[in-house]
Amino acid sequence: MSPAHPTAPMPVISHMGERHALVSQARLQLQEPAASHALLPAGVAPWLWRSWQRCLLQDRHPAERVEFEAVGPHALNRAQEQQHALLQAARPVMAQLVGAVGAMHYFCLLTDAAGTVLEVQGPVDQRDMRALAIGRVGVDLSELCVGTSAIGAVLAEHAPVWLHRHEHFFDDLRDYSCAGAPIFGPQGQCLGMLDITGIDVPERPELLHLALRCSRAIEDRLLRTLPHALLLHVNWPGGPLGQEGEGLMAFDNDGCLLGSNSVARQLVPRPAQPPGMNQPTHSQELLALPWAHLVEHARRRPDALMQLPLWSGLRLQALVQPGPQLHPPLPTGVAATPVAMSSAHPSLLRTSEHLLIQQALQEAQGNVSQAAKRLGLSRATLYRRLGNKRNGSAR
Known part of the structure; x- marks a missing residue:
């Protein structure tokens, strides 16, 4: 039976489609003179807006050309030597990760805390200059160099992020989609980040969970390598x-x-320690x-x-x-001495x-x-x- 007062069907807008529309609207605000002081627009994640504003404060413009610069060989060798343990812990995890995402044309990057790529694994298309621009060891993908990306945002926020196409600050990065998560060392310091990147791919925000799981697996491998009792x-x-x-x-x-x-x-x-004390x-x-x-x-x-x-x-x-x-345990009959909390x-x-x-x-x-x-x-x-x-x- 038809309703007594038929009405025209309402258009259905997916959650992702609505978000993309709001992001596009927010990007228009970036052209305004006071954009660096504007309030958070609707539909834009706070961390994303903060990254955009940091780019604006550096006098950058979305239409600028992005130069994907690499660090020098000496700086790269030094970075790899400093993060040798991180590389050893990350490589097997990244290999497993590629097995999960490689068929979808995603590849994986490992960077240090400065945003320098230390390791690349997965299907980097050698015929695609967009893939070659970022999918190489030594390239600097920090926020200072390439603006808003998963790499820069993760290292600035120390939190996992998903970034899709026009959410990047620069127009030159509009073809990329990426998920990233920070990697923390045994003392809680940020050592770098793990990134999953695709080019001209559908939005897959579920990859954020996968990136976080793999970064935690790397942390666990790092901890287990400590010479512990x-x-x-x-x-x-x-x-x-x-x-x-x-x-x-x-x-x-x-x-x-x-x-x-x-x-x-x-x-x-x-427990908190007084400033300057590291006992x-x-x-x-x-x-x-x-x-x-x-x-x-x-x-x-x-x-x-x-x-x-x-x-x-x-x-x-x-x-x-x-x-x-x-x-080794003490011989039978020898009393154990209580461990003193000397510190x-x-x-x-x-x-x-x-x-x-x-x-x-x-x-x-x-x-x-x-x-x-x-x-x-x-x-x-x-x-x-x-x-x-x-x-x-x-x-």
Whole structure:
């Protein structure tokens, strides 16, 4: 049955089509004299508008010709030597990535933190000057040189981005589409970025997720190469462990943190240090658990899940696995010496110890013997540390 008041069908505009229209409208504002001070236009991502404005502040114009310049051979050799570990970690991941996107005519780039291309993998069309312009080792793809691109935006924002055709600042880049994600080192510093680029290709924003996954895989490979004594796999209860998406933390034999991946830095934030101070962070500043317990668990039950309490009161699940640098266990009958938190302030040590004891007592429901066993202490030692002289009054 037809409706009583028929109306003409409304035109359907896809989400992507509407966004492209808004981007095109916003690009017209770039021609206006006050564009560098204009408010964020509708439909334009804040990071994209910031990149456009940075280009305008450099007195650049979208119609300018882009020169894809390469750094000199000495500068390239120096950059590759400085990022040797990054290159070694990235190459196998990039090879797998090309297997996923190569059939769609996308190729992959790895840059350092300055935007210099260190590695290229995938189907770079040798007959297409647009592909050859960027798909070569040594070319400078920083925002300063080529304006808004996934490379420059990722390195400026330290966040993953997807960029399609006219979202680039310069008209010369309108044929490119690219997804990119930053790569952070074990200390949290940005080492560079991973880019997936196509020319005259349909929009594939789902590649952003793939770029981010691969950049995280590179971070994990970098962390595992550290000469560590213990590798801690952490996640929220129910989250994956021993596979993609987990947090990783590497420690030396003294319990000092050597590095962590991006997931672990979110799950277990490092304590803030005073400006100019760069002291190592001990495990007991991060985890409400004695270092000796982690070492013992790694030696005896490396494949068994354990609960990992944080000082905030939150709990994670963890796998604790011995690394290649872990000291061999002491001979039978030799008492282990507690690991000293030499880098921590004495007041932090006292606070940490008190909190550990109180937590163990709470978990043992006040049973001193059970709490002492949990802490790896004798009952008498626990009493001394509690300052409780009424030994006979407790269980």
